[in-house]
Amino acid sequence: METFYNEQQRVKQAVQSAASKIHFTVDLWTSSNSLALLGMIAHYFTENGQLCQSVLALRELEGQHTGENQAQLIMKIITEYGIVSKVGYFMMDNAENNETMIRALSASKDILHFSINNLIK
Secondary structure (H helix, E strand, O other): OHHHHHHHHHHHHHHHOOOOOEEEEEEEEEOOOOOEEEEEEEEEEOOOOOEEEEEEEEEEOOOOOOHHHHHHHHHHHHHHOOOHHHEEEEEOOOOHHHHHHHHHHHOOOOOOOOOHHHEEO
16 A cells, blocks of 8 residues: 555646646446446646646545536545646546536636536547
8 A cells, every 4th residue: 555655645746746737537437346436537747848647546436426426526536636726628428427527516616717618528
């Protein structure tokens, strides 16, 4: 577990010092053992202009697969990494709950600059 926490700290430092907004790829699926899993990858430029991507999370989504439920988990991850002010665009598939999730994120008081226009399907 120590290796995991060390890598997580390295990723936190990298995304917090990103020279750009941080854009996200997000997907939700059900595993073969019936767990709802949400994967989240950050895409950003470093201070020296290098394009990077970092896995932020692969977490179980508790409860229903609603957009509001996804938004709560995504906000928790963004907050844990300390990158609320750096949120850029989201890339995901065209599942209906993804649009609901973006609408829920755009209503968040924490991400004031965010809007439904930050959705790329």
